[in-house]
Amino acid sequence: MFALRSYRLLVIWQARRMRLFLPLGIVVQGLFALGIVAGYPLLFPSIDRTTILYLATGGPVISLITMGLVAVPQLVSAAKTEGTLAYMRSLPIPRLVYLLADLTVWAAVVLPGVVFAVIIASVRFGLDLQISPLVVPSVILVALTATSIGYALASLVPPMIAQMASQVLVVFILMFSPLNFPADRLPGWLAAIHSVLPIQAMGEVMRGTLASNTFPITLGAFALLGAWCIGSFAATSVVLTRRA
Amino acid sequence: MLLQVEEVTKRYRRSPTPANDSVTLAVEAGLVYGLLGHNGAGKTTLVNQIVGLARPDSGSIRISDRDVVADPGFARRACSIQPQSQIPIDGLTPRQAIESLGRLRGGEAGLVRVRTGRLIDVLGLGEWSNTDGARLSGGVKRLVSFCMAAVTPGRLVILDEPTNDVDPVRRRLLWAEVRVLANEGAAVLLVTHNVIEAERSVDRLAILDHGHVLAEGTPAELKAGIVDDLRLELVLDPEARLIETPQFTGAHVVSGNRITATVPAALAGQAATWAQDLRRTGRIEEFSLAPATLEDAYVALVGATPVLENTPEETDVRAA
Numbered sequence: 001m002f003a004l005r006s007y008r009l010l011v012i013w014q015a016r017r018m019r020l021f022l023p024l025g026i027v028v029q030g031l032f033a034l035g036i037v038a039g040y041p042l043l044f045p046s047i048d049r050t051t052i053l054y055l056a057t058g059g060p061v062i063s064l065i066t067m068g069l070v071a072v073p074q075l076v077s078a079a080k081t082e083g084t085l086a087y088m089r090s091l092p093i094p095r096l097v098y099l100l101a102d103l104t105v106w107a108a109v110v111l112p113g114v115v116f117a118v119i120i121a122s123v124r125f126g127l128d129l130q131i132s133p134l135v136v137p138s139v140i141l142v143a144l145t146a147t148s149i150g151y152a153l154a155s156l157v158p159p160m161i162a163q164m165a166s167q168v169l170v171v172f173i174l175m176f177s178p179l180n181f182p183a184d185r186l187p188g189w190l191a192a193i194h195s196v197l198p199i200q201a202m203g204e205v206m207r208g209t210l211a212s213n214t215f216p217i218t219l220g221a222f223a224l225l226g227a228w229c230i231g232s233f234a235a236t237s238v239v240l241t242r243r244a
Numbered sequence: 245m246l247l248q249v250e251e252v253t254k255r256y257r258r259s260p261t262p263a264n265d266s267v268t269l270a271v272e273a274g275l276v277y278g279l280l281g282h283n284g285a286g287k288t289t290l291v292n293q294i295v296g297l298a299r300p301d302s303g304s305i306r307i308s309d310r311d312v313v314a315d316p317g318f319a320r321r322a323c324s325i326q327p328q329s330q331i332p333i334d335g336l337t338p339r340q341a342i343e344s345l346g347r348l349r350g351g352e353a354g355l356v357r358v359r360t361g362r363l364i365d366v367l368g369l370g371e372w373s374n375t376d377g378a379r380l381s382g383g384v385k386r387l388v389s390f391c392m393a394a395v396t397p398g399r400l401v402i403l404d405e406p407t408n409d410v411d412p413v414r415r416r417l418l419w420a421e422v423r424v425l426a427n428e429g430a431a432v433l434l435v436t437h438n439v440i441e442a443e444r445s446v447d448r449l450a451i452l453d454h455g456h457v458l459a460e461g462t463p464a465e466l467k468a469g470i471v472d473d474l475r476l477e478l479v480l481d482p483e484a485r486l487i488e489t490p491q492f493t494g495a496h497v498v499s500g501n502r503i504t505a506t507v508p509a510a511l512a513g514q515a516a517t518w519a520q521d522l523r524r525t526g527r528i529e530e531f532s533l534a535p536a537t538l539e540d541a542y543v544a545l546v547g548a549t550p551v552l553e554n555t556p557e558e559t560d561v562r563a564a
Contacts (some may be wrong), residue, residue, distance in 0.1 A: 006348060013344050019335040083329040090295050091348055092321040243299040243316065244256075244292065 006093045010101035018105060025071070025109040033063045033117030038124055040180060051181075053214055056121030056129070057207040058180035060114040061142065065173055065202060067110040068146025069153070073166040076154035095240045099151065099233070107143045114139060118210065127211075134217060135209040141222070142202045145229040149198070152232040155239035179203040198228040246431040247271040247294065247400055252303035254289055263289040265455035266303070271448075273399065276422060276432040278442040278449035282546060286455040287435045288328065291402055294433075295323050307400055324349060326393040328404035328435070330385050333377030338369055338388045341377065342395050351396035363391040367417050382409035390418060397430050404435040419445050443538035451545055458545050466541045473506040473536040476515050478522070479529045487527060490518060495543050506540050507533070 015022065036059035041047050079085045088098055121127055154162045173179070176190065177199045183191055194200040201221040208217035247270065254264040264286045271277040279287050292298040294305055296316025305312050305319075312319035333341040339360060346356035364373045367387050372380055380388070386409050393401055403422065407415045422445060426432050436442050442449060443463050450460045459466055476493065480501040489496055489505055492514060496505035507515040512533060519531040 002350070009344055009348050013336070013348075016340065017333075017335040082332050083327060084332055086297060087327055087331050090297060090320060090323075090325050090327070091345075092317070092350065093348060243297060 003094055003097050006097045007101050007104075010093065010098060011104050014101060014105040015108075018109075022105075022109060026112050029063050029067060029110050029113030030116045032066065033059045033113045034120055036062055036180070037117050037121045050214075052121075052125045052127065053207075053211050054180050054182070056118070056125065056127055057210045057215075058203060059117040059121065060139075060210070061179050061203050061206045062173065063113045063117060064110055064139070064142050064206075065146045065179075065199065066170060067106060068143065068148075068150045069169045069173065070150070070166045071109075072106060072147050072150030073154040073162045076151055077159035077162045080154065081159050089240060095237045098240070099148070099236060102151070103144060103147045106147050107140075110143060111139070129211050130213040132209040132212040132217065134212075135206075138205045138209045141225055141229060142205060145198055145202070145225050145232065148229060148232040148236055152235040152239070155236055173199060177203070196224075198225055201225045201228075245270040246273040246308060247433065248304075248306040248309075249290070249294070250304045250306075252290065252293060252300045252305060254286075254293060254298065254300050256289075262301075262455050264293070264300070267452070267455070267457055269450045269457060269460060271400070271431045271433055273429055273431045274426050275447040276426050276434055276445060278446035279433060279435045279452060280437060280439060280442055280449055280542065281452035282437060284454075285452040287452055288404065289455075290452070291325070291404060291433070291435060294400075295319050295325055295402065321350075322398050323400045323402055324393040324396065324398035325402040326389050326404060326406055328408075330382065331389045331392065333380075333385070333388065336377050337374045338377070338380070338384070338391070339364065339373045341388060342391045345392040346395035349396040349398070356395060359395050360391070363394060363421070366421060367391065368414055383411055383414070386410055387414060387418065390421070394421065394425055397425055397428070399430060400433060401425050401430045402433045402435070405438075406434070407436075407438065407441060415441070439539040439542045440537070451542060453546050459541075463538050466545075467536065467538060470506060470536045470541050470544055472509050473540065474509050474512055474515070475534050475536045475540050476505050476507045476519065476531065477534075478503045478505075478519060478531045481527060481529055487522065495547070497543055504540070504543075506536055506544065 018025075037055055040055050041052070044051065076085070118129065122129055150166070153165060157165065176186075178186060178194060179199065183194060183200055186194065201224040204215070204218055204221040205225060207215040208221070249267055249269050252264050252267045253262055255262040267286070267290060279290065281287050289298065293300050294307075294312070296312060296319040300313060307319060307322045310318050312322070336344070342360045342363065343356055346360060347353060351359075364370055367390075369384065369387060369391075372384050377385070377388075386406065390403065390406050393403065406422070407418060410418060419441070422432055422434070434442065434446060446463065448460070448462050449466070451458045451466070473494065478487065480487065480503065482501055487503065489503065492507060492511045494506035496503055516533055519528070519533070522528045523531060
């Protein structure tokens with residue numbers, strides 16, 4: 001009961017704290033999704049249905065991942081620098097509740113963009129997406145995993161390094177991750193790296209549930225994501241509980 | 245005893261000297277206890293260990309007879325803290341921030357609302373109570389973070405430099421509220437290097453220096469060693485050069501154009517004549533001779549490093 005109340009109060013606290021950032025974040029995420037879905041096709045002189053599908057389903061994933069791996073580390077690093085994180089740690093709130101409340105607010109920022117991207121793709125390319133009901137848990141899993149990895153990153157390393165790492169991650173995710181294109185286009189060594197990283201699995205999970213008539217829903221991808229989610233959650237809560 | 249700190253030693257990596265060295269002190273419920281010391285004396289380190297943000301290398305910390313090194317969760321429930329660094333509340337109004345904290349600390353909604361309203365009133369924060377935190381001055385923010393610690397107080401309330409940036413009138417109101425907290429039954433641990441304010445506000449105190457407790461007791465007990473001393477304060481002419489203090493003065497502190505020194509009471513006449521002479525020749529603007537204060541006792545104990553005014557505290561590990 002106390003945990004539930006703390007969760008509710010913290011969500012309100014964080015939402016108010018980010019009052020100015022929230023609408024802007026939602027707009028930026030929406031524009032980002034729009035750019036990937038509607039802008040990327042400009043790179044290709046002619047475009048087939050599979051490419052379009054990759055772009056349409058990759059867009060939302062990129063939105064989710066950039067929020068988790070880029071915006072979250074930056075916001076958490078800032079909270080660390082200004083002392084908010086330590087202050088929150090001194091309050092009688094379960095660590096997990098604190099983490100979940102943060103994740104909820106960030107999910108609220110990124111989800112409208114995800115929905116927007118899917119709608120834009122459907123309208124722009126006349127796609128008839130076959131959306132599986134599994135899309136809801138998939139989005140939650142992807143969002144949770146991305147944000148908790150971002151959180152763990154920001155908690156584990158000094159703020160400056162977290163900020164730089166998140167910049168490098170953007171390039172890696174946008175250019176060298178099989179989200180907007182199939183994994184078999186990657187060189188062997190990079191494909192091998194991606195087979196254990198969660199990014200590809202995030203793409204597969206979202207593709208499989210957004211266009212379930214074209215892409216398979218693979219259990220392996222869910223399992224890998226689940227493992228990353230639990231791992232980064234555990235790492236973060238250890239860091240949040242650690243005493244100097 | 246509500247808080248019992250025994251033989252606590254804490255050494256940070258890469259630091260040759262311990263931040264806390266066998267610190268022992270006890271704080272009773274209903275009293276205001278001062279923790280005084282220079283920058284880097286180990287005050288914030290001790291606080292961090294009490295609230296479970298840092299772990300002592302050895303020694304024990306007990307709150308209400310419970311081992312909080314083993315159970316930091318209990319420490320967080322038992323302590324409410326006003327940290328030395330400002331708590332950013334951008335996006336929230338003072339009223340929202342104080343009420344949220346009161347509720348997060350487990351306070352019942354109605355009671356929290358009433359207590360929030362009262363704190364805002366007594367500290368004169370009414371005109372800002374619904375202003376966005378981003379637009380508040382440093383002093384108002386400091387008062388808000390005091391309220392955040394006081395609205396649903398723990399049995400131990402820890403205030404780390406609560407009056408920094410606060411105007412003189414509201415400082416008095418704040419000290420009165422600190423006393424209210426103690427009267428309501430809380431033990432208040434006041435961390436400060438403002439000795440002058442501490443003398444008026446604390447029931448007992450410990451002076452921390454280089455990680456260990458130099459002295460502990462009531463302000464009167466700490467002044468006992470200098471009961472036969474007077475305090476001579478000289479205000480120099482801004483144009484004049486520094487003045488050589490005579491043999492009969494004790495440890496002295498230079499702060500801006502002020503020199504403060506102790507003088508044995510028996511030599512009061514001699515000191516007054518000497519100072520009056522300086523004044524007549526225009527080398528000082530004014531002087532005063534008064535009973536020695538806690539500050540003089542502090543200087544006598546810690547040494548005459550002129551850092552008695554509010555200056556940024558030791559590296560705050562909570563922000564690291």
